[in-house]
Amino acid sequence: MYAFNYHVPDSLADVSSTLQQCDDAQVLAGGMTLLPTLKQRLAAPSDLVDLRNVQALQGIAKIDGGVRIGAMATHASVAGSALVQAQIPALAELAGGIGDAQVRHRGTLGGSIANNDPAADYPAALLALDAIIETDQREIPAGVFFTGMFETALAEHELIIAVRFADCATAAYAKFPNPASRYAMAGVFVARLAAGAVRVAVTGAAACVYRNEPLEQHLAQRFDAQSLSVVEIDTDGFNEDMHADAAYRGQLVRVMAQRAVDAARTRGIA
Amino acid sequence: MTTTITLTVNGTEHTAAVEPRMLLVDFLREHLQLTGTHVGCETSQCGACVVHLNGQSVKSCTLLAVQANGSAVTTIEGLANGDDLHPVQQMFREHHGLQCGFCTPGMIMSAVDLLQRHPDPSEQQIREWLDGNLCRCTGYQNIVKAIRAAADHGAANVRV
Numbered sequence: 309m310y311a312f313n314y315h316v317p318d319s320l321a322d323v324s325s326t327l328q329q330c331d332d333a334q335v336l337a338g339g340m341t342l343l344p345t346l347k348q349r350l351a352a353p354s355d356l357v358d359l360r361n362v363q364a365l366q367g368i369a370k371i372d373g374g375v376r377i378g379a380m381a382t383h384a385s386v387a388g389s390a391l392v393q394a395q396i397p398a399l400a401e402l403a404g405g406i407g408d409a410q411v412r413h414r415g416t417l418g419g420s421i422a423n424n425d426p427a428a429d430y431p432a433a434l435l436a437l438d439a440i441i442e443t444d445q446r447e448i449p450a451g452v453f454f455t456g457m458f459e460t461a462l463a464e465h466e467l468i469i470a471v472r473f474a475d476c477a478t479a480a481y482a483k484f485p486n487p488a489s490r491y492a493m494a495g496v497f498v499a500r501l502a503a504g505a506v507r508v509a510v511t512g513a514a515a516c517v518y519r520n521e522p523l524e525q526h527l528a529q530r531f532d533a534q535s536l537s538v539v540e541i542d543t544d545g546f547n548e549d550m551h552a553d554a555a556y557r558g559q560l561v562r563v564m565a566q567r568a569v570d571a572a573r574t575r576g577i578a
Numbered sequence: 579m580t581t582t583i584t585l586t587v588n589g590t591e592h593t594a595a596v597e598p599r600m601l602l603v604d605f606l607r608e609h610l611q612l613t614g615t616h617v618g619c620e621t622s623q624c625g626a627c628v629v630h631l632n633g634q635s636v637k638s639c640t641l642l643a644v645q646a647n648g649s650a651v652t653t654i655e656g657l658a659n660g661d662d663l664h665p666v667q668q669m670f671r672e673h674h675g676l677q678c679g680f681c682t683p684g685m686i687m688s689a690v691d692l693l694q695r696h697p698d699p700s701e702q703q704i705r706e707w708l709d710g711n712l713c714r715c716t717g718y719q720n721i722v723k724a725i726r727a728a729a730d731h732g733a734a735n736v737r738v
Binding site for chain 1 (some may be wrong): 579581597598599620621623625628631634635636637640641642644646649687688691692707709710711
């Protein structure tokens with residue numbers, strides 16, 4: 309790891325001013341991606357700004373019609389939150405399946421979505437649930453937040469404060485984890501929104517999380533797993549690696565979508 | 579440039595000046611000579627470096643020492659009470675939960691955390707919890723057996 313300066317501010321204003329003053333500062337949330345990247349010398353920020361003492365980024369709260377989760381909420385805290393389990397159980401379940409127990413104790417919601425790993429789990433939930441990302445500058449709908457591989461709509465030094473999720477009728481997430489890394493080779497979050505629309509967000513299969521509209525249209529007609537066997541999965545631009553080619557990932561997307569629909573139906577439609 | 583940190587490790591307070599880039603595991607092993615915590619993969623996968631930070635199991639190879647400033651850390655050295663092994667340690671011994679022993683400190687610290695959250699875990703819960711701990715000797719069978727036996731011996735009631 310290259311050397312860097314370390315800061316641990318305790319207010320948003322101090323985070324912001326520290327970021328502005330440093331040459332090439334990077335914020336540190338849970339560090340579950342950043343620290344391995346630094347260890348491999350793939351990044352060399354001049355300064356790390358640790359967010360752990362900023363109260364404004366903490367907490368999980370009930371809001372009108374949904375849940376608001378602070379950017380620094382760990383995966384373990386989301387998975388274990390009685391509120392999230394009651395309001396959006398699919399989200400608690402997703403958080404409880406990220407990485408392993410020790411990673412879930414450190415990794416955060418804000419860190420995960422700011423990084424936008426093509427195989428991360430949270431982006432699928434945000435996209436399918438039409439979540440709103442609150443930053444220190446504005447509010448960004450999830451639909452325009454995830455812009456490409458490891459890229460987001462965040463401007464330089466813009467900081468995620470929290471994410472708002474609206475309650476939905478029913479939802480579920482199914483993923484096929486890589487047996488070694490536990491990252492999704494394909495993960496599908498299916499949500500039936502309160503207004504009745506169906507959302508299907510796919511992670512792990514392409515360069516960036518995306519909505520599969522043919523699956524959505526099909527499920528809007530008939531919310532049934534079996535019927536998805538006839539929908540063609542467009543695999544153009546899908547990831548290909550030693551673990552799976554595009555066609556195999558296409559099949560995984562279909563099967564994960566079917567599993568998610570089954571689980572969402574079992575959970576019941578509110 | 580160094581930063582001064584104060585940590586309580588196994589009940590004893592330590593203050594030291596460290597470089598911000600120093601990993602917690604290196605601080606424990608090199609600064610405090612607590613070499614029971616192992617460095618395995620160094621990529622957050624194997625779990626040989628698991629310690630408790632404020633009562634939660636974490637991978638100390640993926641944590642800066644400065645991030646632990648002001649926190650309480652428990653390592654494998656902090657589990658036994660004198661010559662009395664912690665029930666999880668005792669059961670690993672009785673059920674042959676280790677062969678080479680390299681993964682054992684992390685495996686035990688992870689298991690202790692599990693039992694504090696779930697005093698009576700199912701075999702499935704134990705196996706899922708061990709996702710982040712790799713063992714290349716045992717095939718896990720006896721590790722799972724040892725953790726289940728530790729639950730039967732009231733491991734959750736032992737304060738660490």
